[in-house]
Structure formats: C-alpha cells, structure tokens
Amino acid sequence: MIFTTGAIKEINQDQVRISGEGAYREIVLNVQAGAYILNAEDGAQIGLQDLKKGDKVTAYYGPAVTKSIPPQGNAIALLVGTPKTGSAGMYMQVAQLEKNQDSSIKALCTNADRIVTISPDVFAQTADIKEGSELIVWYDIMTMSMPAQAKATKVVLLPAKADIKVHTGAGTIVLNGKELALSEQDIIKTDGGAVMLPLSVIAEGLGYDIVWNGENRTVDLQNGACTMATLTIGSKTYGKLKMAVLLERAPEIINGKTLVPVEFFTDVLDLKVDINNSHI
Structure with a gap:
C-alpha cells in the first residue's frame, strides 16, 4: 500500500x-x-x-x-479535502489484530509499518473489525518508532467488498480483486433476473478441489478431506456441509462446463457477490 x-x-x-x-x-x-x-x-x-x-x-x-x-x-x-482542525483520515487495511484487556484493539496495517489502537469509546463495535477489514482512522500523534503507533480519535469501518464481482456487460469475473482467465466455454448466462456462473474456474480460484461423479452427475467441492458443498446436475437441492439448501435454479452443463446460480456462492459458500452489467 x-x-x-x-x-x-x-x-x-x-x-x-x-x-x-x-x-x-x-x-x-x-x-x-x-x-x-x-x-x-x-x-x-x-x-x-x-x-x-x-x-x-x-x-x-x-x-x-x-x-x-x-x-x-x-x-x-x-x-x-483538508480538515479545518486535526489530522486527515488515513486509509488502512487490517493485517493483524490484538485484543487488549481494556477491550480496546490494536490493528496492524498490511504495510506492517503502523499500529493503531482503537478503543470502544472511539468505535463501539470493535468486534466488527476483522483481519482484512478496511478502515479510515484519525489520530492526533503518531510515534516515530517502527512500526509507528497511534491512538485513534475517530474510526470509520468501510463496507466489505464483494468476494466475487461479475461484470455481465464485459463478460468478466473478478475474484478477490483478480480477474479470472475464462475460456471460451466459461460463459456467464443471464436468464431474466437470474445469473448462472461457471463453477470450476471460480471454485478452483477459491482453492477448492473439484470431484466429478459421472455416474451420479454430482460435483463435490472439497477442502482437504472435508466436503464443503455438493450439487447434482438438474437438482435444486444443494449440499452445504451436512445441510441441504434449496435454491430456485438447478445446476446445468453448457459447453461441457457446469453452471450454477449466483445463489450457490452466496447461500452455500457464504460469499458476497456483486453483479452489474458494466465493464471493469
């Protein structure tokens, strides 16, 4: 940064x-x-x-x-802009958190060069700040040490960004800030208000192993020895760990690729997805 x-x-x-x-x-x-x-x-x-x-x-x-x-x-x-009094806000992304006995937290930024202490009287919802959170922080004095340290006088927790951004107009998918390399077979299908996304390229980008069972036409997403999600081509019932989740759309195969509804990523994998028809 x-x-x-x-x-x-x-x-x-x-x-x-x-x-x-x-x-x-x-x-x-x-x-x-x-x-x-x-x-x-x-x-x-x-x-x-x-x-x-x-x-x-x-x-x-x-x-x-x-x-x-x-x-x-x-x-x-x-x-x-420039504030009339006091310091301007500083943007930071949290790399590491440490909880103090007085319920305050110490947030180390991703550059590892600044630590900001945030107390509940400055920002009451300190539990909402996680590793990866993005903040604007204000302070009066910052030490010259390495890493530099400061006590926040005001904090704004920025809204979490989407894990997956889909630009239907450009035909692109961005995962955790990086555009995925889609093949000609990896299509984004829009049908009315529904959007179907290519499963394999996104799941692999997320680090999952994909296991295909041709006899049962099922797909498992595995993280090590743990099966995180299961789906069956043509079935609206999806597996989420040991639970069943019913979605409005069933997965389908087009151009030899499995497509799943956006809700598979939001409701089954608990990810935040942003859909728009703009170009990146």
Whole structure:
C-alpha cells in the first residue's frame, strides 16, 4: 500500500492525475468500481463525478504501476479535502489484530509499518473489525518508532467488498480483486433476473478441489478431506456441509462446463457477490 498526497491535476472520465508528494510525485490512477472516494474529514462517501481539478487529495494505491511517465495504477482509496482542525483520515487495511484487556484493539496495517489502537469509546463495535477489514482512522500523534503507533480519535469501518464481482456487460469475473482467465466455454448466462456462473474456474480460484461423479452427475467441492458443498446436475437441492439448501435454479452443463446460480456462492459458500452489467 503506497500513497501520494497532493492535488488533482486532471480528471479524464474514470482517471485522475494527481501531483504532490509520496511514493510518486505524479501518478495517474484508474478509479474503478470498488475504489473508495471519501471525505478526509468525516469519511463520508463522495461520487467520482463530484471530484474537481484542484481538489486536495491523498490517494492510496498498490505497488503495481506502469513504467510510463507519469506512471499509472489503480486507486484503492481517495481521501478528499483538508480538515479545518486535526489530522486527515488515513486509509488502512487490517493485517493483524490484538485484543487488549481494556477491550480496546490494536490493528496492524498490511504495510506492517503502523499500529493503531482503537478503543470502544472511539468505535463501539470493535468486534466488527476483522483481519482484512478496511478502515479510515484519525489520530492526533503518531510515534516515530517502527512500526509507528497511534491512538485513534475517530474510526470509520468501510463496507466489505464483494468476494466475487461479475461484470455481465464485459463478460468478466473478478475474484478477490483478480480477474479470472475464462475460456471460451466459461460463459456467464443471464436468464431474466437470474445469473448462472461457471463453477470450476471460480471454485478452483477459491482453492477448492473439484470431484466429478459421472455416474451420479454430482460435483463435490472439497477442502482437504472435508466436503464443503455438493450439487447434482438438474437438482435444486444443494449440499452445504451436512445441510441441504434449496435454491430456485438447478445446476446445468453448457459447453461441457457446469453452471450454477449466483445463489450457490452466496447461500452455500457464504460469499458476497456483486453483479452489474458494466465493464471493469
């Protein structure tokens, strides 16, 4: 996680060009669906269309940038504006949590260079903060130690992002932030309001072993020796561990690939799925 603090120099559709100080003095960032655009003072959401040339901003992005001049990357979070008093919010993703005896928690960011202590009087629902959670935190003082440490004065817990993003318009599937390589046989089928997704490429991306029984036309998703889910072609009854789950759509085979309804991933595998018809 790296950042640049400065001002918006140019806006071009879903790209912003930022000039300032940080990992790169000038950077062009793609602001894709899922990127956070937030007020630096209170964490309120801001629309991309509301950004203006000259806006003060701290942009957070990953290390994967182009070698062009200026370099280009993908925005993770844009904190816009300068608070009238106190510090601007800092974006962080939690890598590790430690619970203290006074019910406060210590959150280590994924860069492993900052630890923020969050007390219940600042953020009452500390139990809602998990490893992987994304936060905006405010603080008055941060130590010069390594890792640096601070006590939060205000915290905003950002909404969890979808595990799977399906862009029906582009015909793409993004799993945990990475686009899956789909073959010509891996289709996304839309039928009215229903969406059917290719099972194997997603399940393998999730780390499951897939066991096909041709005689019974069943598929098992296994994690080691444990069968996490079972389905039968043509049957609306799915297995979730040792429970049965009834969905409105049965799995089917098209182009030699098993397709399952989106609800298989949400109701059986307990994942969050976002469906839209946009391009990435």
